[in-house]
Amino acid sequence: MSTAHIDSSAALTRRLLHYARPRHLQLAARMAELGTIQKAALALGMSQPSATQALTRLEALLNVTLFDRHARGIRLTRAGAQLMPAVRRVLASLEDLARDAANVEQGANGLVRIAGIAAASSVIAAPALSALCAAHPDLWVEYREIDAAQIPVLCSEDGADLLLCRASIDVPEGYVFVSLRPDRLGVYCGSGHPLAARRKLGLRDCAGATWLLPPRSSPPHTAFIQWCEQHALTPKLARVNTRSLPVSVALVCRLQLLYVGLASHLRPFVESGQLRQLPLTLPGTADDIGLLRTSNSHSPAAELAARHLMDWASELAHGTAPAHPK
The missing domain is CATH 1.10.10.10 (Winged helix-like DNA-binding domain superfamily/Winged helix DNA-binding domain)
Structure with a gap:
Protein backbone atom coordinates (compact mmCIF):
# COMPACT_ATOMS: atom_id res chain seq x y z
CA MET A 1 0.00 0.00 0.00
CA ASN A 103 -27.36 -2.09 29.45
CA VAL A 104 -24.69 -0.34 31.51
CA GLU A 105 -27.25 2.22 32.65
CA GLN A 106 -29.45 -0.66 33.83
CA GLY A 107 -26.60 -2.17 35.84
CA ALA A 108 -25.15 -4.72 33.42
CA ASN A 109 -21.55 -5.61 34.23
CA GLY A 110 -20.34 -6.75 30.82
CA LEU A 111 -21.88 -7.96 27.58
CA VAL A 112 -21.22 -11.19 25.71
CA ARG A 113 -22.60 -11.84 22.21
CA ILE A 114 -23.11 -15.51 21.44
CA ALA A 115 -24.33 -17.00 18.16
CA GLY A 116 -25.12 -20.66 17.61
CA ILE A 117 -26.48 -23.09 15.05
CA ALA A 118 -29.87 -24.72 15.73
CA ALA A 119 -28.37 -27.91 17.12
CA ALA A 120 -26.26 -25.91 19.57
CA SER A 121 -29.32 -23.98 20.73
CA SER A 122 -31.02 -27.10 22.02
CA VAL A 123 -28.09 -29.06 23.46
CA ILE A 124 -25.78 -26.28 24.69
CA ALA A 125 -27.37 -22.84 24.79
CA ALA A 126 -30.66 -23.83 26.43
CA PRO A 127 -29.16 -25.65 29.44
CA ALA A 128 -25.84 -23.85 29.81
CA LEU A 129 -26.86 -20.22 29.28
CA SER A 130 -29.73 -20.40 31.75
CA ALA A 131 -27.20 -21.49 34.36
CA LEU A 132 -24.80 -18.71 33.29
CA CYS A 133 -27.52 -16.06 33.68
CA ALA A 134 -28.52 -17.43 37.07
CA ALA A 135 -24.92 -17.42 38.31
CA HIS A 136 -24.10 -13.97 36.89
CA PRO A 137 -27.28 -11.86 36.88
CA ASP A 138 -25.30 -8.68 36.21
CA LEU A 139 -23.94 -10.08 32.93
CA TRP A 140 -25.85 -9.15 29.77
CA VAL A 141 -26.04 -12.17 27.43
CA GLU A 142 -27.15 -11.74 23.83
CA TYR A 143 -27.84 -15.02 22.04
CA ARG A 144 -29.04 -15.48 18.47
CA GLU A 145 -29.52 -18.52 16.29
CA ILE A 146 -27.69 -18.60 12.96
CA ASP A 147 -27.00 -20.81 9.95
CA ALA A 148 -23.54 -22.33 9.69
CA ALA A 149 -23.01 -20.36 6.46
CA GLN A 150 -23.06 -17.12 8.46
CA ILE A 151 -20.10 -18.06 10.64
CA PRO A 152 -17.27 -16.84 8.33
CA VAL A 153 -18.89 -13.41 8.02
CA LEU A 154 -19.48 -13.14 11.77
CA CYS A 155 -15.83 -13.99 12.38
CA SER A 156 -14.48 -11.54 9.79
CA GLU A 157 -16.73 -8.69 10.99
CA ASP A 158 -16.45 -9.39 14.73
CA GLY A 159 -20.18 -10.03 14.81
CA ALA A 160 -20.07 -12.32 17.85
CA ASP A 161 -17.78 -12.94 20.81
CA LEU A 162 -18.45 -16.69 20.93
CA LEU A 163 -19.90 -19.07 18.36
CA LEU A 164 -21.44 -22.49 18.91
CA CYS A 165 -21.06 -24.76 15.88
CA ARG A 166 -19.91 -28.17 14.68
CA ALA A 167 -16.34 -29.44 14.60
CA SER A 168 -16.49 -29.68 10.79
CA ILE A 169 -16.33 -25.88 10.50
CA ASP A 170 -13.32 -24.44 8.70
CA VAL A 171 -11.71 -22.70 11.66
CA PRO A 172 -10.74 -19.14 10.63
CA GLU A 173 -7.24 -17.85 11.32
CA GLY A 174 -6.97 -16.54 14.85
CA TYR A 175 -9.76 -18.79 16.15
CA VAL A 176 -9.80 -22.07 18.05
CA PHE A 177 -12.52 -24.72 18.33
CA VAL A 178 -13.26 -26.47 21.63
CA SER A 179 -15.54 -29.51 21.58
CA LEU A 180 -18.34 -29.33 24.15
CA ARG A 181 -20.85 -32.07 23.30
CA PRO A 182 -20.89 -35.15 21.08
CA ASP A 183 -23.83 -35.80 18.76
CA ARG A 184 -25.38 -39.06 17.56
CA LEU A 185 -27.30 -40.37 14.59
CA GLY A 186 -30.48 -42.30 15.28
CA VAL A 187 -33.68 -43.66 13.80
CA TYR A 188 -36.88 -42.03 15.09
CA CYS A 189 -40.61 -42.55 14.83
CA GLY A 190 -43.74 -41.09 16.36
CA SER A 191 -44.80 -42.38 19.76
CA GLY A 192 -47.86 -43.99 18.16
CA HIS A 193 -45.92 -45.94 15.53
CA PRO A 194 -46.25 -49.75 15.66
CA LEU A 195 -42.48 -50.05 16.21
CA ALA A 196 -42.28 -47.44 18.96
CA ALA A 197 -42.61 -49.89 21.85
CA ARG A 198 -40.12 -52.47 20.49
CA ARG A 199 -36.95 -52.90 22.53
CA LYS A 200 -35.20 -54.95 19.87
CA LEU A 201 -35.36 -54.31 16.15
CA GLY A 202 -33.66 -55.62 13.07
CA LEU A 203 -33.60 -54.49 9.49
CA ARG A 204 -36.38 -56.90 8.53
CA ASP A 205 -38.70 -55.22 11.02
CA CYS A 206 -38.36 -51.99 9.06
CA ALA A 207 -38.73 -53.51 5.61
CA GLY A 208 -42.35 -52.50 5.19
CA ALA A 209 -42.04 -49.08 6.83
CA THR A 210 -42.25 -45.75 5.01
CA TRP A 211 -39.36 -43.34 5.56
CA LEU A 212 -39.04 -39.58 5.43
CA LEU A 213 -35.84 -38.78 3.54
CA PRO A 214 -33.50 -36.53 5.55
CA PRO A 215 -32.33 -33.25 3.97
CA ARG A 216 -29.85 -33.85 1.17
CA SER A 217 -26.14 -33.45 1.93
CA SER A 218 -26.83 -33.70 5.67
CA PRO A 219 -25.11 -36.32 7.89
CA PRO A 220 -28.44 -38.18 8.43
CA HIS A 221 -29.01 -38.33 4.66
CA THR A 222 -25.51 -39.71 4.07
CA ALA A 223 -25.93 -42.30 6.84
CA PHE A 224 -29.36 -43.36 5.57
CA ILE A 225 -28.08 -43.86 2.01
CA GLN A 226 -25.06 -45.83 3.25
CA TRP A 227 -27.28 -48.00 5.43
CA CYS A 228 -29.59 -48.79 2.49
CA GLU A 229 -26.66 -49.59 0.21
CA GLN A 230 -24.97 -51.84 2.78
CA HIS A 231 -28.12 -53.93 3.17
CA ALA A 232 -29.32 -53.69 -0.46
CA LEU A 233 -32.48 -52.05 0.85
CA THR A 234 -34.87 -50.10 -1.37
CA PRO A 235 -36.95 -48.22 1.17
CA LYS A 236 -40.42 -46.89 0.61
CA LEU A 237 -40.17 -43.10 0.80
CA ALA A 238 -42.79 -40.51 1.61
CA ARG A 239 -43.24 -38.14 -1.34
CA VAL A 240 -42.27 -35.02 0.55
CA ASN A 241 -38.97 -33.26 1.15
CA THR A 242 -38.31 -30.54 3.71
CA ARG A 243 -35.50 -29.00 5.74
CA SER A 244 -37.95 -27.73 8.36
CA LEU A 245 -37.58 -29.64 11.61
CA PRO A 246 -41.10 -28.93 12.95
CA VAL A 247 -42.59 -30.00 9.62
CA SER A 248 -40.47 -33.16 9.60
CA VAL A 249 -41.59 -34.09 13.12
CA ALA A 250 -45.24 -33.46 12.25
CA LEU A 251 -44.97 -35.67 9.15
CA VAL A 252 -43.23 -38.45 11.07
CA CYS A 253 -45.91 -38.44 13.77
CA ARG A 254 -49.02 -38.04 11.65
CA LEU A 255 -48.05 -40.28 8.74
CA GLN A 256 -46.29 -42.94 10.90
CA LEU A 257 -42.95 -42.54 9.15
CA LEU A 258 -39.43 -43.50 10.15
CA TYR A 259 -36.74 -40.85 10.08
CA VAL A 260 -32.96 -40.71 10.44
CA GLY A 261 -31.96 -37.65 12.44
CA LEU A 262 -29.51 -36.14 14.89
CA ALA A 263 -30.00 -36.42 18.64
CA SER A 264 -29.18 -32.72 19.02
CA HIS A 265 -32.16 -31.84 16.82
CA LEU A 266 -34.67 -34.42 17.99
CA ARG A 267 -33.99 -34.88 21.71
CA PRO A 268 -36.55 -32.22 22.76
CA PHE A 269 -39.25 -34.06 20.78
CA VAL A 270 -38.28 -37.34 22.43
CA GLU A 271 -38.43 -35.76 25.88
CA SER A 272 -41.86 -34.27 25.13
CA GLY A 273 -43.15 -37.70 24.16
CA GLN A 274 -43.75 -36.92 20.49
CA LEU A 275 -40.95 -39.12 19.17
CA ARG A 276 -39.23 -42.37 20.11
CA GLN A 277 -35.71 -43.37 19.20
CA LEU A 278 -35.57 -46.90 17.85
CA PRO A 279 -32.86 -49.42 18.84
CA LEU A 280 -31.11 -49.45 15.46
CA THR A 281 -27.45 -48.79 14.67
CA LEU A 282 -26.51 -46.63 11.70
CA PRO A 283 -23.19 -46.26 9.88
CA GLY A 284 -21.27 -43.02 10.19
CA THR A 285 -20.86 -40.48 12.95
CA ALA A 286 -22.01 -36.95 13.67
CA ASP A 287 -19.58 -34.10 14.29
CA ASP A 288 -19.23 -32.78 17.82
CA ILE A 289 -20.79 -29.45 18.71
CA GLY A 290 -18.57 -26.94 20.44
CA LEU A 291 -17.23 -23.46 20.98
CA LEU A 292 -15.48 -21.32 18.36
CA ARG A 293 -13.62 -18.39 19.88
CA THR A 294 -10.68 -16.13 19.17
CA SER A 295 -7.35 -17.44 20.40
CA ASN A 296 -6.59 -14.16 22.21
CA SER A 297 -7.95 -10.71 23.13
CA HIS A 298 -11.09 -11.87 24.92
CA SER A 299 -13.27 -9.39 26.76
CA PRO A 300 -13.75 -10.26 30.46
CA ALA A 301 -17.41 -11.06 29.77
CA ALA A 302 -16.56 -13.36 26.83
CA GLU A 303 -13.87 -15.07 28.88
CA LEU A 304 -16.33 -15.62 31.72
CA ALA A 305 -18.97 -17.08 29.38
CA ALA A 306 -16.45 -19.30 27.55
CA ARG A 307 -15.10 -20.67 30.83
CA HIS A 308 -18.66 -21.34 32.03
CA LEU A 309 -19.50 -23.26 28.84
CA MET A 310 -16.35 -25.38 29.05
CA ASP A 311 -16.84 -26.09 32.77
CA TRP A 312 -20.49 -27.01 32.13
CA ALA A 313 -19.46 -29.42 29.35
CA SER A 314 -16.82 -31.01 31.61
CA GLU A 315 -19.33 -31.43 34.45
CA LEU A 316 -21.87 -32.89 32.02
CA ALA A 317 -19.35 -35.43 30.77
CA HIS A 318 -18.77 -36.50 34.39
CA GLY A 319 -22.48 -36.58 35.17
CA THR A 320 -22.49 -33.61 37.56
CA ALA A 321 -24.31 -31.03 35.41
CA PRO A 322 -27.88 -31.11 34.04
CA ALA A 323 -28.09 -31.75 30.30
CA HIS A 324 -31.28 -29.72 30.02
CA PRO A 325 -32.75 -26.73 31.82
CA LYS A 326 -35.12 -27.52 34.64
Missing part, protein backbone atom coordinates in the same frame (compact mmCIF):
# COMPACT_ATOMS: atom_id res chain seq x y z
CA SER A 2 1.51 3.34 -1.06
CA THR A 3 2.17 6.25 1.29
CA ALA A 4 -0.09 8.44 -0.85
CA HIS A 5 -2.97 5.99 -0.38
CA ILE A 6 -2.47 5.93 3.40
CA ASP A 7 -2.38 9.74 3.55
CA SER A 8 -5.54 9.97 1.44
CA SER A 9 -7.35 7.49 3.67
CA ALA A 10 -6.29 9.34 6.82
CA ALA A 11 -7.46 12.68 5.39
CA LEU A 12 -10.82 11.17 4.47
CA THR A 13 -11.18 9.73 7.97
CA ARG A 14 -10.56 13.15 9.51
CA ARG A 15 -13.12 14.71 7.15
CA LEU A 16 -15.77 12.15 8.04
CA LEU A 17 -15.15 12.49 11.78
CA HIS A 18 -15.45 16.28 11.56
CA TYR A 19 -18.35 16.69 9.17
CA ALA A 20 -20.29 13.45 8.59
CA ARG A 21 -23.47 12.85 10.54
CA PRO A 22 -25.08 9.48 11.32
CA ARG A 23 -28.23 10.86 9.72
CA HIS A 24 -26.38 11.09 6.39
CA LEU A 25 -25.45 7.40 6.58
CA GLN A 26 -28.95 6.43 7.68
CA LEU A 27 -30.40 8.28 4.69
CA ALA A 28 -28.07 6.51 2.25
CA ALA A 29 -28.95 3.10 3.71
CA ARG A 30 -32.71 3.78 3.51
CA MET A 31 -32.37 5.06 -0.07
CA ALA A 32 -30.61 1.83 -1.06
CA GLU A 33 -33.39 -0.11 0.64
CA LEU A 34 -36.41 1.85 -0.62
CA GLY A 35 -35.24 2.88 -4.08
CA THR A 36 -36.27 6.58 -4.00
CA ILE A 37 -35.09 9.60 -2.07
CA GLN A 38 -38.72 10.59 -1.43
CA LYS A 39 -39.53 7.32 0.36
CA ALA A 40 -36.27 7.44 2.33
CA ALA A 41 -36.92 11.05 3.42
CA LEU A 42 -40.47 10.19 4.48
CA ALA A 43 -39.28 7.15 6.46
CA LEU A 44 -36.78 9.32 8.35
CA GLY A 45 -39.08 12.30 8.87
CA MET A 46 -37.05 14.58 6.60
CA SER A 47 -38.18 16.92 3.88
CA GLN A 48 -37.04 16.00 0.37
CA PRO A 49 -34.90 19.16 0.01
CA SER A 50 -33.16 18.35 3.31
CA ALA A 51 -32.59 14.75 2.21
CA THR A 52 -31.20 15.86 -1.15
CA GLN A 53 -28.86 18.29 0.60
CA ALA A 54 -27.73 15.60 3.06
CA LEU A 55 -26.98 13.15 0.24
CA THR A 56 -25.04 15.78 -1.68
CA ARG A 57 -23.02 16.51 1.45
CA LEU A 58 -22.22 12.85 2.05
CA GLU A 59 -21.16 12.24 -1.55
CA ALA A 60 -18.93 15.33 -1.39
CA LEU A 61 -17.30 14.10 1.83
CA LEU A 62 -16.64 10.67 0.33
CA ASN A 63 -15.77 12.12 -3.09
CA VAL A 64 -17.94 9.35 -4.55
CA THR A 65 -21.30 9.26 -6.34
CA LEU A 66 -23.39 6.77 -4.42
CA PHE A 67 -26.57 6.73 -6.53
CA ASP A 68 -27.59 7.07 -10.17
CA ARG A 69 -30.92 8.75 -10.82
CA HIS A 70 -33.38 7.26 -13.32
CA ALA A 71 -37.03 7.71 -14.24
CA ARG A 72 -38.36 5.40 -11.53
CA GLY A 73 -36.06 6.48 -8.73
CA ILE A 74 -32.44 5.70 -7.89
CA ARG A 75 -30.01 2.82 -7.97
CA LEU A 76 -26.66 2.31 -6.33
CA THR A 77 -23.63 3.03 -8.47
CA ARG A 78 -20.89 0.46 -8.57
CA ALA A 79 -18.97 2.50 -5.99
CA GLY A 80 -22.11 2.90 -3.90
CA ALA A 81 -22.70 -0.85 -3.88
CA GLN A 82 -19.11 -1.37 -2.71
CA LEU A 83 -19.45 1.15 0.12
CA MET A 84 -22.96 0.31 1.32
CA PRO A 85 -21.90 -2.70 3.48
CA ALA A 86 -19.51 -0.38 5.34
CA VAL A 87 -22.29 2.19 5.79
CA ARG A 88 -24.54 -0.47 7.29
CA ARG A 89 -21.73 -1.67 9.58
CA VAL A 90 -21.26 1.85 10.94
CA LEU A 91 -24.99 2.14 11.63
CA ALA A 92 -25.00 -1.29 13.26
CA SER A 93 -22.07 -0.22 15.44
CA LEU A 94 -24.04 2.83 16.58
CA GLU A 95 -26.95 0.56 17.48
CA ASP A 96 -24.53 -1.66 19.42
CA LEU A 97 -23.18 1.40 21.26
CA ALA A 98 -26.69 2.51 22.19
CA ARG A 99 -27.61 -0.99 23.36
CA ASP A 100 -24.46 -1.36 25.45
CA ALA A 101 -24.92 2.08 27.01
CA ALA A 102 -28.52 1.21 27.93
Whole structure:
Protein backbone atom coordinates (compact mmCIF):
# COMPACT_ATOMS: atom_id res chain seq x y z
CA MET A 1 0.00 0.00 0.00
CA SER A 2 1.51 3.34 -1.06
CA THR A 3 2.17 6.25 1.29
CA ALA A 4 -0.09 8.44 -0.85
CA HIS A 5 -2.97 5.99 -0.38
CA ILE A 6 -2.47 5.93 3.40
CA ASP A 7 -2.38 9.74 3.55
CA SER A 8 -5.54 9.97 1.44
CA SER A 9 -7.35 7.49 3.67
CA ALA A 10 -6.29 9.34 6.82
CA ALA A 11 -7.46 12.68 5.39
CA LEU A 12 -10.82 11.17 4.47
CA THR A 13 -11.18 9.73 7.97
CA ARG A 14 -10.56 13.15 9.51
CA ARG A 15 -13.12 14.71 7.15
CA LEU A 16 -15.77 12.15 8.04
CA LEU A 17 -15.15 12.49 11.78
CA HIS A 18 -15.45 16.28 11.56
CA TYR A 19 -18.35 16.69 9.17
CA ALA A 20 -20.29 13.45 8.59
CA ARG A 21 -23.47 12.85 10.54
CA PRO A 22 -25.08 9.48 11.32
CA ARG A 23 -28.23 10.86 9.72
CA HIS A 24 -26.38 11.09 6.39
CA LEU A 25 -25.45 7.40 6.58
CA GLN A 26 -28.95 6.43 7.68
CA LEU A 27 -30.40 8.28 4.69
CA ALA A 28 -28.07 6.51 2.25
CA ALA A 29 -28.95 3.10 3.71
CA ARG A 30 -32.71 3.78 3.51
CA MET A 31 -32.37 5.06 -0.07
CA ALA A 32 -30.61 1.83 -1.06
CA GLU A 33 -33.39 -0.11 0.64
CA LEU A 34 -36.41 1.85 -0.62
CA GLY A 35 -35.24 2.88 -4.08
CA THR A 36 -36.27 6.58 -4.00
CA ILE A 37 -35.09 9.60 -2.07
CA GLN A 38 -38.72 10.59 -1.43
CA LYS A 39 -39.53 7.32 0.36
CA ALA A 40 -36.27 7.44 2.33
CA ALA A 41 -36.92 11.05 3.42
CA LEU A 42 -40.47 10.19 4.48
CA ALA A 43 -39.28 7.15 6.46
CA LEU A 44 -36.78 9.32 8.35
CA GLY A 45 -39.08 12.30 8.87
CA MET A 46 -37.05 14.58 6.60
CA SER A 47 -38.18 16.92 3.88
CA GLN A 48 -37.04 16.00 0.37
CA PRO A 49 -34.90 19.16 0.01
CA SER A 50 -33.16 18.35 3.31
CA ALA A 51 -32.59 14.75 2.21
CA THR A 52 -31.20 15.86 -1.15
CA GLN A 53 -28.86 18.29 0.60
CA ALA A 54 -27.73 15.60 3.06
CA LEU A 55 -26.98 13.15 0.24
CA THR A 56 -25.04 15.78 -1.68
CA ARG A 57 -23.02 16.51 1.45
CA LEU A 58 -22.22 12.85 2.05
CA GLU A 59 -21.16 12.24 -1.55
CA ALA A 60 -18.93 15.33 -1.39
CA LEU A 61 -17.30 14.10 1.83
CA LEU A 62 -16.64 10.67 0.33
CA ASN A 63 -15.77 12.12 -3.09
CA VAL A 64 -17.94 9.35 -4.55
CA THR A 65 -21.30 9.26 -6.34
CA LEU A 66 -23.39 6.77 -4.42
CA PHE A 67 -26.57 6.73 -6.53
CA ASP A 68 -27.59 7.07 -10.17
CA ARG A 69 -30.92 8.75 -10.82
CA HIS A 70 -33.38 7.26 -13.32
CA ALA A 71 -37.03 7.71 -14.24
CA ARG A 72 -38.36 5.40 -11.53
CA GLY A 73 -36.06 6.48 -8.73
CA ILE A 74 -32.44 5.70 -7.89
CA ARG A 75 -30.01 2.82 -7.97
CA LEU A 76 -26.66 2.31 -6.33
CA THR A 77 -23.63 3.03 -8.47
CA ARG A 78 -20.89 0.46 -8.57
CA ALA A 79 -18.97 2.50 -5.99
CA GLY A 80 -22.11 2.90 -3.90
CA ALA A 81 -22.70 -0.85 -3.88
CA GLN A 82 -19.11 -1.37 -2.71
CA LEU A 83 -19.45 1.15 0.12
CA MET A 84 -22.96 0.31 1.32
CA PRO A 85 -21.90 -2.70 3.48
CA ALA A 86 -19.51 -0.38 5.34
CA VAL A 87 -22.29 2.19 5.79
CA ARG A 88 -24.54 -0.47 7.29
CA ARG A 89 -21.73 -1.67 9.58
CA VAL A 90 -21.26 1.85 10.94
CA LEU A 91 -24.99 2.14 11.63
CA ALA A 92 -25.00 -1.29 13.26
CA SER A 93 -22.07 -0.22 15.44
CA LEU A 94 -24.04 2.83 16.58
CA GLU A 95 -26.95 0.56 17.48
CA ASP A 96 -24.53 -1.66 19.42
CA LEU A 97 -23.18 1.40 21.26
CA ALA A 98 -26.69 2.51 22.19
CA ARG A 99 -27.61 -0.99 23.36
CA ASP A 100 -24.46 -1.36 25.45
CA ALA A 101 -24.92 2.08 27.01
CA ALA A 102 -28.52 1.21 27.93
CA ASN A 103 -27.36 -2.09 29.45
CA VAL A 104 -24.69 -0.34 31.51
CA GLU A 105 -27.25 2.22 32.65
CA GLN A 106 -29.45 -0.66 33.83
CA GLY A 107 -26.60 -2.17 35.84
CA ALA A 108 -25.15 -4.72 33.42
CA ASN A 109 -21.55 -5.61 34.23
CA GLY A 110 -20.34 -6.75 30.82
CA LEU A 111 -21.88 -7.96 27.58
CA VAL A 112 -21.22 -11.19 25.71
CA ARG A 113 -22.60 -11.84 22.21
CA ILE A 114 -23.11 -15.51 21.44
CA ALA A 115 -24.33 -17.00 18.16
CA GLY A 116 -25.12 -20.66 17.61
CA ILE A 117 -26.48 -23.09 15.05
CA ALA A 118 -29.87 -24.72 15.73
CA ALA A 119 -28.37 -27.91 17.12
CA ALA A 120 -26.26 -25.91 19.57
CA SER A 121 -29.32 -23.98 20.73
CA SER A 122 -31.02 -27.10 22.02
CA VAL A 123 -28.09 -29.06 23.46
CA ILE A 124 -25.78 -26.28 24.69
CA ALA A 125 -27.37 -22.84 24.79
CA ALA A 126 -30.66 -23.83 26.43
CA PRO A 127 -29.16 -25.65 29.44
CA ALA A 128 -25.84 -23.85 29.81
CA LEU A 129 -26.86 -20.22 29.28
CA SER A 130 -29.73 -20.40 31.75
CA ALA A 131 -27.20 -21.49 34.36
CA LEU A 132 -24.80 -18.71 33.29
CA CYS A 133 -27.52 -16.06 33.68
CA ALA A 134 -28.52 -17.43 37.07
CA ALA A 135 -24.92 -17.42 38.31
CA HIS A 136 -24.10 -13.97 36.89
CA PRO A 137 -27.28 -11.86 36.88
CA ASP A 138 -25.30 -8.68 36.21
CA LEU A 139 -23.94 -10.08 32.93
CA TRP A 140 -25.85 -9.15 29.77
CA VAL A 141 -26.04 -12.17 27.43
CA GLU A 142 -27.15 -11.74 23.83
CA TYR A 143 -27.84 -15.02 22.04
CA ARG A 144 -29.04 -15.48 18.47
CA GLU A 145 -29.52 -18.52 16.29
CA ILE A 146 -27.69 -18.60 12.96
CA ASP A 147 -27.00 -20.81 9.95
CA ALA A 148 -23.54 -22.33 9.69
CA ALA A 149 -23.01 -20.36 6.46
CA GLN A 150 -23.06 -17.12 8.46
CA ILE A 151 -20.10 -18.06 10.64
CA PRO A 152 -17.27 -16.84 8.33
CA VAL A 153 -18.89 -13.41 8.02
CA LEU A 154 -19.48 -13.14 11.77
CA CYS A 155 -15.83 -13.99 12.38
CA SER A 156 -14.48 -11.54 9.79
CA GLU A 157 -16.73 -8.69 10.99
CA ASP A 158 -16.45 -9.39 14.73
CA GLY A 159 -20.18 -10.03 14.81
CA ALA A 160 -20.07 -12.32 17.85
CA ASP A 161 -17.78 -12.94 20.81
CA LEU A 162 -18.45 -16.69 20.93
CA LEU A 163 -19.90 -19.07 18.36
CA LEU A 164 -21.44 -22.49 18.91
CA CYS A 165 -21.06 -24.76 15.88
CA ARG A 166 -19.91 -28.17 14.68
CA ALA A 167 -16.34 -29.44 14.60
CA SER A 168 -16.49 -29.68 10.79
CA ILE A 169 -16.33 -25.88 10.50
CA ASP A 170 -13.32 -24.44 8.70
CA VAL A 171 -11.71 -22.70 11.66
CA PRO A 172 -10.74 -19.14 10.63
CA GLU A 173 -7.24 -17.85 11.32
CA GLY A 174 -6.97 -16.54 14.85
CA TYR A 175 -9.76 -18.79 16.15
CA VAL A 176 -9.80 -22.07 18.05
CA PHE A 177 -12.52 -24.72 18.33
CA VAL A 178 -13.26 -26.47 21.63
CA SER A 179 -15.54 -29.51 21.58
CA LEU A 180 -18.34 -29.33 24.15
CA ARG A 181 -20.85 -32.07 23.30
CA PRO A 182 -20.89 -35.15 21.08
CA ASP A 183 -23.83 -35.80 18.76
CA ARG A 184 -25.38 -39.06 17.56
CA LEU A 185 -27.30 -40.37 14.59
CA GLY A 186 -30.48 -42.30 15.28
CA VAL A 187 -33.68 -43.66 13.80
CA TYR A 188 -36.88 -42.03 15.09
CA CYS A 189 -40.61 -42.55 14.83
CA GLY A 190 -43.74 -41.09 16.36
CA SER A 191 -44.80 -42.38 19.76
CA GLY A 192 -47.86 -43.99 18.16
CA HIS A 193 -45.92 -45.94 15.53
CA PRO A 194 -46.25 -49.75 15.66
CA LEU A 195 -42.48 -50.05 16.21
CA ALA A 196 -42.28 -47.44 18.96
CA ALA A 197 -42.61 -49.89 21.85
CA ARG A 198 -40.12 -52.47 20.49
CA ARG A 199 -36.95 -52.90 22.53
CA LYS A 200 -35.20 -54.95 19.87
CA LEU A 201 -35.36 -54.31 16.15
CA GLY A 202 -33.66 -55.62 13.07
CA LEU A 203 -33.60 -54.49 9.49
CA ARG A 204 -36.38 -56.90 8.53
CA ASP A 205 -38.70 -55.22 11.02
CA CYS A 206 -38.36 -51.99 9.06
CA ALA A 207 -38.73 -53.51 5.61
CA GLY A 208 -42.35 -52.50 5.19
CA ALA A 209 -42.04 -49.08 6.83
CA THR A 210 -42.25 -45.75 5.01
CA TRP A 211 -39.36 -43.34 5.56
CA LEU A 212 -39.04 -39.58 5.43
CA LEU A 213 -35.84 -38.78 3.54
CA PRO A 214 -33.50 -36.53 5.55
CA PRO A 215 -32.33 -33.25 3.97
CA ARG A 216 -29.85 -33.85 1.17
CA SER A 217 -26.14 -33.45 1.93
CA SER A 218 -26.83 -33.70 5.67
CA PRO A 219 -25.11 -36.32 7.89
CA PRO A 220 -28.44 -38.18 8.43
CA HIS A 221 -29.01 -38.33 4.66
CA THR A 222 -25.51 -39.71 4.07
CA ALA A 223 -25.93 -42.30 6.84
CA PHE A 224 -29.36 -43.36 5.57
CA ILE A 225 -28.08 -43.86 2.01
CA GLN A 226 -25.06 -45.83 3.25
CA TRP A 227 -27.28 -48.00 5.43
CA CYS A 228 -29.59 -48.79 2.49
CA GLU A 229 -26.66 -49.59 0.21
CA GLN A 230 -24.97 -51.84 2.78
CA HIS A 231 -28.12 -53.93 3.17
CA ALA A 232 -29.32 -53.69 -0.46
CA LEU A 233 -32.48 -52.05 0.85
CA THR A 234 -34.87 -50.10 -1.37
CA PRO A 235 -36.95 -48.22 1.17
CA LYS A 236 -40.42 -46.89 0.61
CA LEU A 237 -40.17 -43.10 0.80
CA ALA A 238 -42.79 -40.51 1.61
CA ARG A 239 -43.24 -38.14 -1.34
CA VAL A 240 -42.27 -35.02 0.55
CA ASN A 241 -38.97 -33.26 1.15
CA THR A 242 -38.31 -30.54 3.71
CA ARG A 243 -35.50 -29.00 5.74
CA SER A 244 -37.95 -27.73 8.36
CA LEU A 245 -37.58 -29.64 11.61
CA PRO A 246 -41.10 -28.93 12.95
CA VAL A 247 -42.59 -30.00 9.62
CA SER A 248 -40.47 -33.16 9.60
CA VAL A 249 -41.59 -34.09 13.12
CA ALA A 250 -45.24 -33.46 12.25
CA LEU A 251 -44.97 -35.67 9.15
CA VAL A 252 -43.23 -38.45 11.07
CA CYS A 253 -45.91 -38.44 13.77
CA ARG A 254 -49.02 -38.04 11.65
CA LEU A 255 -48.05 -40.28 8.74
CA GLN A 256 -46.29 -42.94 10.90
CA LEU A 257 -42.95 -42.54 9.15
CA LEU A 258 -39.43 -43.50 10.15
CA TYR A 259 -36.74 -40.85 10.08
CA VAL A 260 -32.96 -40.71 10.44
CA GLY A 261 -31.96 -37.65 12.44
CA LEU A 262 -29.51 -36.14 14.89
CA ALA A 263 -30.00 -36.42 18.64
CA SER A 264 -29.18 -32.72 19.02
CA HIS A 265 -32.16 -31.84 16.82
CA LEU A 266 -34.67 -34.42 17.99
CA ARG A 267 -33.99 -34.88 21.71
CA PRO A 268 -36.55 -32.22 22.76
CA PHE A 269 -39.25 -34.06 20.78
CA VAL A 270 -38.28 -37.34 22.43
CA GLU A 271 -38.43 -35.76 25.88
CA SER A 272 -41.86 -34.27 25.13
CA GLY A 273 -43.15 -37.70 24.16
CA GLN A 274 -43.75 -36.92 20.49
CA LEU A 275 -40.95 -39.12 19.17
CA ARG A 276 -39.23 -42.37 20.11
CA GLN A 277 -35.71 -43.37 19.20
CA LEU A 278 -35.57 -46.90 17.85
CA PRO A 279 -32.86 -49.42 18.84
CA LEU A 280 -31.11 -49.45 15.46
CA THR A 281 -27.45 -48.79 14.67
CA LEU A 282 -26.51 -46.63 11.70
CA PRO A 283 -23.19 -46.26 9.88
CA GLY A 284 -21.27 -43.02 10.19
CA THR A 285 -20.86 -40.48 12.95
CA ALA A 286 -22.01 -36.95 13.67
CA ASP A 287 -19.58 -34.10 14.29
CA ASP A 288 -19.23 -32.78 17.82
CA ILE A 289 -20.79 -29.45 18.71
CA GLY A 290 -18.57 -26.94 20.44
CA LEU A 291 -17.23 -23.46 20.98
CA LEU A 292 -15.48 -21.32 18.36
CA ARG A 293 -13.62 -18.39 19.88
CA THR A 294 -10.68 -16.13 19.17
CA SER A 295 -7.35 -17.44 20.40
CA ASN A 296 -6.59 -14.16 22.21
CA SER A 297 -7.95 -10.71 23.13
CA HIS A 298 -11.09 -11.87 24.92
CA SER A 299 -13.27 -9.39 26.76
CA PRO A 300 -13.75 -10.26 30.46
CA ALA A 301 -17.41 -11.06 29.77
CA ALA A 302 -16.56 -13.36 26.83
CA GLU A 303 -13.87 -15.07 28.88
CA LEU A 304 -16.33 -15.62 31.72
CA ALA A 305 -18.97 -17.08 29.38
CA ALA A 306 -16.45 -19.30 27.55
CA ARG A 307 -15.10 -20.67 30.83
CA HIS A 308 -18.66 -21.34 32.03
CA LEU A 309 -19.50 -23.26 28.84
CA MET A 310 -16.35 -25.38 29.05
CA ASP A 311 -16.84 -26.09 32.77
CA TRP A 312 -20.49 -27.01 32.13
CA ALA A 313 -19.46 -29.42 29.35
CA SER A 314 -16.82 -31.01 31.61
CA GLU A 315 -19.33 -31.43 34.45
CA LEU A 316 -21.87 -32.89 32.02
CA ALA A 317 -19.35 -35.43 30.77
CA HIS A 318 -18.77 -36.50 34.39
CA GLY A 319 -22.48 -36.58 35.17
CA THR A 320 -22.49 -33.61 37.56
CA ALA A 321 -24.31 -31.03 35.41
CA PRO A 322 -27.88 -31.11 34.04
CA ALA A 323 -28.09 -31.75 30.30
CA HIS A 324 -31.28 -29.72 30.02
CA PRO A 325 -32.75 -26.73 31.82
CA LYS A 326 -35.12 -27.52 34.64
